[in-house]
Amino acid sequence: MSKAASEYLSSGPSFAEGEVIERIELFRRRRPRLRDEVVTLAHGAGGKASAALVDAVFLEAFRNPQLESLGDGAILTLPSGERVAMSTDSFVVQPLRFPGGSIGHLAVHGTVNDLAMVGAVPSWLSAAFVLEEGFPIAELQEIVADMAEAASVAGIQIVTGDTKVVSRGAADGLFITTTGAGVIPVDRTLSAESVRAGDKVLLSGSMGDHGMAVMLARGDLDLEADIASDTAAVSPLVELLLAAAPSTRWLRDPTRGGVGTVCNELAQSSGLGVVLDEAHLPIRPTVNGACEMLGIDPLYVANEGKFIAVVAPEEAQAGLAALRSHPLGVDAAEIGEITEEPAATVVVRTGFGGTRIVDMLVGDPLPRIC
Structure with a gap:
């Protein structure tokens, strides 16, 4: 247990209504500090090292109200x-093709899903x-065809782009960066500041499918399992949820760092606690078995076609039913709730009746999965 978590669990602070903003700012200032002198793979994993790098280098240099969220x-x-939303993402996954998808699918789905998480309808x-240098043209055509297929299914257009070629050995084959834009419907607002104690946490499907599919596809491990990536555009599923649960507070897709890290980001941004129920966390037996053999907690393994939603308690069942009505959401589950305490901390209720702290991801057990 971290020192910060111990302090808040033992002292049990209470906050008056007027202190909520100060409370949120306090926990935001507790984000990890950058202590490294060189970039490591951990800085790309979406966990503590990533947060420290973003805060100390990029946010410090580019600070503005839009970026600070x-x-x-x-x-x-x-x-x-x-209101329009804009998002950008780079894709460096290895191998370029894996069970269930390719870097081309990810390049579309990743950015489209980020737009959907802020409430936008992705369009461009x-x-x-x-x-x-030396990359096969035939393989490039296949990947571009995957992107075209994914864009068509997602209902968006690829309207502009750029191509650069670097010397042999300088790019590991192919890297793709996509930037997307979409319009946010009137009166639709999603933010961590909207989250309240008592809200319910929904997950749109099983955890860790993409991360484990990519890891096994590399062939470095003496392990075989029938695991496919869940990469998909979740916009239709988001629209179903928002229609059934219009008071939905917040959305986030658990990519790098997985469900555990995303819940920590929510806890730190809101100043509230996130209490997950281990018995209700959806995970496929093959994924769970692979994680156990590799010593990896499924809570930190990425998805590319799922999202976490925080919804008002009175709308949770309607929202869950809406998710389960769609092929992408058949395994959706209510996985936890928002609490006042432990403040800015994520806790899992275990099957043994106890609890354990879930911290942000440390290190990078699954490098280059997206």
């Missing part, structure tokens, strides 16, 4: 009053390619 996308208000995408 550190959400999945920026929300911008046009002179007309319309740009794509930039960094190609290594």
Whole structure:
């Protein structure tokens, strides 16, 4: 248990209504500090090291109100009053093709899903390619075809792009960066500040499918299992949820760092506690078995076609039913609730009746999975 968690669990502080903002700012200032002198793989894992790098280098240099929310996308208000969302992501996964998808699918789904997490209806995408000298044209055509297919299914257009070629050995084959934009419907607001104690936490499907599929596809492990990536565009599922649960507070897709890290980001942003129920966490037996053999907690393994939603308690069952009505959400579950205490901390109720702290991901057990 971390020192901070121990302090809050033992002291049990209480906060008056007027102190909520101060409370949130206090926990935001407790984010990890950058102590490294060089970049490591852990800085790309989405956990503590990533948060420290973003805060100390990028946020410090580029600070502005839109960036400071550190959400999945920026929300911008046009002179007309319309709100648009913009998000960007880079994809460096190895291998380029894996059970259930490819880097082409990820390049579309990753950015489309980030737009959906801030409430936008994804509409347009740009794509930039960094190609290594010697990369087979036939393989590039297959990956671009995957992107075209994914964009068609997601209902978006790839409207602009760029291509660069670097010397042999300088890019590990192919890197892709996509930037997306979409319009946010009127009166739709999603934020960590909207979350309240008593709200319910929903997960749209099983944990860890993508991360374990990529790990096994590399062939470095003497392990075989029938695991496919869940990569998919979740926009239709989000729209179903928001129609059934219009008071939905917050959304986030558990990619790098998995469910555990995303819940920690929510706890730190809101200043509230997230209490998960281990018995209700959906995970496929094959994924769970692979995680056990590798000594990896499934809570930290990435998905690319799932999302976490915090919904008002009175709308939780309607929201869950809506998710389960769609093929992408058949395994959706209510996995926990928001509490006043332990403040800014994530806790799991175990099957033995006890609890354990779930901290942000430390290190990088699954490098280059997206």
